[in-house]
Amino acid sequence: MKETISTRMGDGQRVFMSKTAIKEDLLKGTKDAAEKGSIPELTPDDLEQLFDIIAEPSRVVSVSPGSEVIVTDDGCSMSFYSVQDSGGVGIPLSRLQAVLTHERACAADTTSIGHGDYSFKPIKPIINYETHEYYNASMLTTVPLFYGAQPNLGLYFRPDGPFSNPWELMKQGEIEASFQAQEAAAEKLTRDIVFVGKKLSEVGCEGINLDTAGSAGDVDFYAALQAVVALKQAAPEMGVEFGSSGEFIMGMHGEIRFDGKQVAGMYPHQQVKAAEAAGVDIYGPAINTDTAKSIPWNLARAVTFVKQTVSVANIPVHVNVGMGVGGIPMLDEPPIDCVTRASKALVEIGKADGL
Numbered sequence: 522m523k524e525t526i527s528t529r530m531g532d533g534q535r536v537f538m539s540k541t542a543i544k545e546d547l548l549k550g551t552k553d554a555a556e557k558g559s560i561p562e563l564t565p566d567d568l569e570q571l572f573d574i575i576a577e578p579s580r581v582v583s584v585s586p587g588s589e590v591i592v593t594d595d596g597c598s599m600s601f602y603s604v605q606d607s608g609g610v611g612i613p614l615s616r617l618q619a620v621l622t623h624e625r626a627c628a629a630d631t632t633s634i635g636h637g638d639y640s641f642k643p644i645k646p647i648i649n650y651e652t653h654e655y656y657n658a659s660m661l662t663t664v665p666l667f668y669g670a671q672p673n674l675g676l677y678f679r680p681d682g683p684f685s686n687p688w689e690l691m692k693q694g695e696i697e698a699s700f701q702a703q704e705a706a707a708e709k710l711t712r713d714i715v716f717v718g719k720k721l722s723e724v725g726c727e728g729i730n731l732d733t734a735g736s737a738g739d740v741d742f743y744a745a746l747q748a749v750v751a752l753k754q755a756a757p758e759m760g761v762e763f764g765s766s767g768e769f770i771m772g773m774h775g776e777i778r779f780d781g782k783q784v785a786g787m788y789p790h791q792q793v794k795a796a797e798a799a800g801v802d803i804y805g806p807a808i809n810t811d812t813a814k815s816i817p818w819n820l821a822r823a824v825t826f827v828k829q830t831v832s833v834a835n836i837p838v839h840v841n842v843g844m845g846v847g848g849i850p851m852l853d854e855p856p857i858d859c860v861t862r863a864s865k866a867l868v869e870i871g872k873a874d875g876l
Contacts, residue, residue: 523702524538524539525537525538525539525580526539526540526543526575526576526763526789528575528816528817529815529816529850529856529858529859530812530813530814530815530816530850531810531811531812531813531814531815531816531819531845531850531851532812532813532850532851532852532858533850533851533855533856535851536680536815537578537740538815538817540572540576543572543575543576543815544568544572545818546817546818546821547563547568547571547572547575547664547817547818547820547821548817548821549818549821550677550814550817550818550819550820550821550822550825551563551567551568551821551822551824551825553818553822553827554821554822554823554825555825556767557788557851558768558788558789558790558825558826558829560686560788560790560825560826560829561812561825561829562825563824563825563828563870565677567824567828567870568821570869570870571817571820571821571824571866571870572817573871574862574865574866575816575817575820575862577862580857581857581858581861582857582861582862582865583730583861583865584864584865584868584869585869588868588869590792590868590873590874590875590876591630591631591837591838591874591875591876592629592630592631592632592875592876593630593631593633593667593730593762593803593805593839593875593876594629594631594632594667595633595635595669595730595732595733595764595785595841596633596635596639596669596732597623597629597632597633598616598619598620598622598623598632598633598634599616599619599635599637600603601614601618601622601623602614602615602616602619602761603620603637605853606853607853608844608853608854613684616634616654616658617654617657617658617661620633620634620658620662620666621658621661621662624662624663627689629664630664631664631665631666631667631728632662632664632665632666632667633666633667633668633669633730634654634655634658634666634667634668634669635668635669635670635730636651636670639669639671639732640670640671640672640673640676641670641671641673641680641710641713641714641717642673642676642677642710642713643666643676644670645713645716648716648717648720648784649720649723651668651717651720651721651869652717652720652721652723652724653724655668655721655724655726656724656725656779657809659724659726659727665727665728666727666728667727667728667729667760667762668726668728668729668730669729669730669732670717670720670730670731670732671731671732671733671734671736672710672731672733672734672740672744672745672748673733673736673737673741674703674706674707674710674734674736674737674740674741674744675736675737676707677706677709677710678702678704682751683709684702684705684706684708684709685698685702686702687699687700687702687703687773688773690702693795695863696715700774700776703738703740703773703774703777704740704774704777706716706740706744707740707741707743707744707747708744710741710744710745710748711744711745711747711748711751713729713753714745714748714752715743715748715751715755715854717729718748718752718755718756718759719752719755719756721759721787722755722756722758722759724753725761726756726759727760728759728760728761728762728802729752729759729760729761729762730761730762730764731743731745731748731749731761731762731763731764731765732764733764733766733807734746734764734765735765735766735767735770735771736762736766736767737773738770738771738772738773738774738785739770739771739772739773739774739775739777739784739785740773740774740777740784741766742770742779742784742787742792742795743777743779743784745763746779746795746796746798746799747779747799749761749763749796749799749800749801750799750800753799753800760803761800761801762801762803762804762805762839763796763799763801763803763804763805764803764804764805764807765792765804765805765806765807765841766807767807767809767846768787768788768789768806768807768808768809768826769786769787769809770784770785770786770787770792771785772785772786773785779798779799780794780798780799782794782795788826789806789807789808789826789827789829789830790826790829790830790832790833792804792806792830793806793830793834793836793838794833794834795831795833796823797834797836797838801836802836802837803836803837803838803839803840803875804834804836804837804838805838805840805841806826806827806830806838806840806841807841807846807847808822808823808826808827808840808841808846808847808848809845809846810845810846810847810848810849810850810851812850812851813846813856816848816850816859816862818846820848820862820863820866822848823840823846823848823866823867823871824848824867824870824871827840827867827871827872827873828870828871828872831871831872831873831874832872835873837874838873838875839873839874839875839876840867840871840873840875840876842860842864842867842876843855844865846864847863847876848862848866848867848868849863864876
């Protein structure tokens with residue numbers, strides 16, 4: 522074995538580390554996750570297996586035959602026609618052409634469609650157009666077709682929305698007013714998600730993806746969960762995929778509760794139980810990447826959180842593996858060496874059901 526091993530930092534910079542340094546970072550990474558989440562560390566065997574994955578000399582690695590998992594996505598087909606600063610390549614394709622290319626040329630397990638402004642609030646006024654686009658795509662695809670969008674509670678606050686900005690209210694010491702603004706916005710967000718979801722179910726939507734839930738804190742996450750409860754009552758056959766925005770739910774409100782549990786402070790192994798209680802069919806944890814730390818450190822953290830999440834989950838866990846999450850560097854176009862190593866580790870050690 523070479524004296525040094527090629528790996529990367531969390532910002533994508535290539536670095537060469539000794540075997541000892543990598544093993545030290547693996548141990549530090551799993552300890553950090555265990556301490557923050559109050560969960561078990563990876564076992565010595567897990568850490569040795571993870572080291573072997575990182576030290577593998579090939580540029581691209583893969584799982585063993587028979588260990589393959591399903592891959593879902595949050596708008597991968599959009600990468601064909603979107604611009605470079607959104608991680609796309611700018612090919613002049615329509616949405617439908619991109620979806621079909623993703624399915625037929627890339628052999629996708631699932632595919633998805635979504636509006637360019639990937640949030641529920643701007644979708645609501647054009648839902649008739651979106652249902653028409655979804656219906657046409659669903660008639661031409663064979664694999665499951667999801668419709669995706671973000672809850673994005675921040676769009677409901679001024680200057681973009683009708684409600685007072687809670688962060689400005691907090692700065693002014695108006696804490697109760699801040700809470701009220703968040704709660705009122707959450708009610709509107711929940712109604713909008715349910716409205717869009719019901720319209721999609723009317724044209725036979727196979728699955729809806731609530732992507733990046735919790736991006737504006739605990740009330741954002743709560744509103745998305747409440748929407749799932751209502752959607753499962755109105756359209757029980759429509760699948761729901763629910764992806765978190767990060768490993769830790771920020772307490773922008775702090776007192777909001779779902780299913781009797783405080784939402785603020787939830788880590789992935791707690792988030793998945795809330796998702797189950799709401800009726801979610803597939804849960805996607807997002808483990809944040811620290812750009813100042815090595816990929817061995819970041820990946821050990823991600824695998825530690827995911828292993829615990831899968832161990833307590835009663836629904837499939839599809840880990841978010843992309844720009845700045847899941848042990849992947851924070852880059853618009855993540856390097857394939859890191860993507861494949863993270864994928865292999867999350868499946869073989871973390872026991873993820875999908876990616």
